[in-house]
Amino acid sequence: MSNLVEVSGVKKGYGISKTVFENLNLTLPEGKIIGLLGPNGSGKTTLIKMLVGLLQPEKGSIRICGHAVGPESKAVVSYLPERTYFNEYLKIRQLVNMFKDFYADFDEARAYDMMQLLNIDPNMTLKKLSKGNKEKVQLIMVMSRRARLYVLDEPIAGVDPAARDYIMQTILTNYDEKATILLSTHLISDIENILDEVIFIKEGEILCQKDADALRAEKGQSIDEIFREVFRC
Numbered sequence: 001m002s003n004l005v006e007v008s009g010v011k012k013g014y015g016i017s018k019t020v021f022e023n024l025n026l027t028l029p030e031g032k033i034i035g036l037l038g039p040n041g042s043g044k045t046t047l048i049k050m051l052v053g054l055l056q057p058e059k060g061s062i063r064i065c066g067h068a069v070g071p072e073s074k075a076v077v078s079y080l081p082e083r084t085y086f087n088e089y090l091k092i093r094q095l096v097n098m099f100k101d102f103y104a105d106f107d108e109a110r111a112y113d114m115m116q117l118l119n120i121d122p123n124m125t126l127k128k129l130s131k132g133n134k135e136k137v138q139l140i141m142v143m144s145r146r147a148r149l150y151v152l153d154e155p156i157a158g159v160d161p162a163a164r165d166y167i168m169q170t171i172l173t174n175y176d177e178k179a180t181i182l183l184s185t186h187l188i189s190d191i192e193n194i195l196d197e198v199i200f201i202k203e204g205e206i207l208c209q210k211d212a213d214a215l216r217a218e219k220g221q222s223i224d225e226i227f228r229e230v231f232r233c
Helices: 044-051 092-102 108-117 131-143 161-173 188-194 212-219 223-230
Strands: 003-014 018-029 033-037 059-064 077-080 149-153 180-184 197-202 205-211
Touching: 003 044, 018 044, 018 180, 018 205, 033 044, 033 188, 033 223, 044 059, 044 149, 044 180, 077 131, 092 108, 092 131, 108 131, 108 161, 131 149, 131 161, 161 188, 188 223, 197 212, 197 223, 205 212, 212 223
Parallel strands: 033 180, 033 197, 077 149, 149 180
Antiparallel strands: 003 018, 003 059, 197 205
C-alpha cells in the first residue's frame, strides 16, 4: 500500500511567539478512513490548512499523490471546513452547477442521490435551511467529488444525533477504495466505528498513529475511552 500523503520535517508557527510544529513527520496511506484526534490547540487545524494549501510551512515539505501542495494537489483534495461558507442566497441546484463547472471530478448524479438520501430539496435556497441542513449540503458537495483525499473538519458537529448515522453512511458509501478520508472531530464516540486508523496529536506532536482495531485490542478500551485517558486534564 502506497502513501497518499507525505509530510517531512515541517515547521510552522504564527509569528515569533508561537510554534505549532517544530519537526512534523507524518504519512497517510491510501484507502483509509483516518481520525485526526486531539484537544483544542493541538495543531489539527494548522495541519489541515497546510494540507489544503491555506497555510504554507516555514520549513519541510508536504506531498500529496507525489505533488507539492499547489494546483496539482488541490485538484485531488476535497476539503470540508469547520464553518459553512456558501452564499446563502444561492439555490442548492445553483451550487451544484458551480461545483460541476469548477471541479472536473464532481459527480452531479452522486450529489442529487445524496440529497435524496438526506431529504434535501435542491430547489431551496441555503438561507432557508437550518444550520444542520446547511452543513449536510456542504458535506454533500465535498463528498460528490471523486477526490483522492477528503479532509473533513468536524463534519457532524452541527447536525442532530439522528442525522449522524446518515452522514456517516454517506461518507462510507461515497468515496473510492483508493481514496483516503482524514476526519477531525471531537465527537469520537459517534465516528470511531468507521475509523481504520487514528492519529493522536498534542501540542504539535504526533503521540500515536495506529490501526484503530489494533489500538482497541491493545488497550481493551474504545477509541473514545483511550482518547479521554491520554488527554485527561
